[in-house]
Amino acid sequence: MTEMKQAAALIGDVIGSRGVADRAALHRRLREVVELANNDLAPLVPLRIQSGDEYQGVYATVGAALHAALRLRLALLPDADLRHGIGWGGVTVLEQEPRVEDGPGWWAARAAIEEVEADAARARTHAARTRYVLATDTEGPAEAAVNAALLCRDQLVDAGDERALRLLRGLLDGRSQTDLAADEGISPSAVSQRTRRSGLAVVVAADALLQEV
Template sequence: MSSMKPSSVAAVIGDLVRSRAAPDRAALQGRLVAALDEVSASVPGLLDPLAVTAGDEFQGTFATVGSALEACLAVRLALLPHADARFGVGWGPVTLLDAQRGIQDGPGWWAARGAIDDVHRTAATAATRTARTAYRRAEDVTGPDEAAVAAALLCRDHLLGSLDERSIEVVRGIMAGRTQAELAQDLGISPSAVSQRVRTDGLGVLVEASRLLREVA
């Protein structure tokens, strides 16, 4: 017998970007699985762990849109610069069809599928080619405003997609709670070099925007 969860959840559908062009698909798949396990163990609000469902596509559910968006960023930071992923986040009720196999359906998943389709279309346009995350709310469901979240995600994705490898390492460390002095020592560069990257590459803006998105309920 199917059952409907009493409230909406944030359903996440993700996949890898340009995975078919990877020289070692098995190694890429292993890196993805490790990233999903790491994020599932660390991001608050997890309901169903992020897991590969078929090929390079993966899914999971979260209690809030904010926790889902935090997980999307965390997966990207775990994969970059060697690989990247895109995400559709849907907010709505989810139906459990088969508890033993964990098969789910419902408006939350339909919204997530529509959102990841949006990402594919948006990233195909030169002006928004850095888009990697989209959000949709299921019909007739109360939840975070689509336009406001979309605007924030476009900016966050652009900032992250514009970074070089060293700045990705810096922002990854900041998000993990490392100080700039600690990062300078870890990376073998001067504290002033870390500070300059934080300022000129907009890393502080990226971290603050992510903090605010995390609070979206």
């Protein structure tokens, strides 16, 4: 067993995957999204698909895990949607082959994904897709503040149509509004108006702040 360390454990899964007609195609797409996230976002422990449509990984900070959750979700939308539970606390490796991890960080992440599933079943928080839990007796970012931001972020993403999602992905990639306008066949001013009206700029600004957590 390796030494316990403080980290952000992330658990994600595909919502409603059992009802998808072509589950093999969905799994291939999920694998592609996970591989891209591993290449681009540098987790401490790479994301790996465990069984079915669940995947897990470890990040150095809560902010890094929150950013990864957003990018993973946007990469799969609108074809399928994801939910994520993120836990901050001690994590350790019990066995390397096959890899088995344990610790309060993982218990917190499991609690978080169960809580966000419950949140999504309530009318007032139906758009919830991401939840953060701080492990018991652990110092870390406050749950209430982080989860308040996540509820707002998820609501704005949920309200976006396909164009809004494309624009949001582009903005998070650092692309200019002029380039995005050319891709969409609209004017830069139309992109600017859509960015403000749909709250896309707020999501980008919030993502930058949350990455500091």
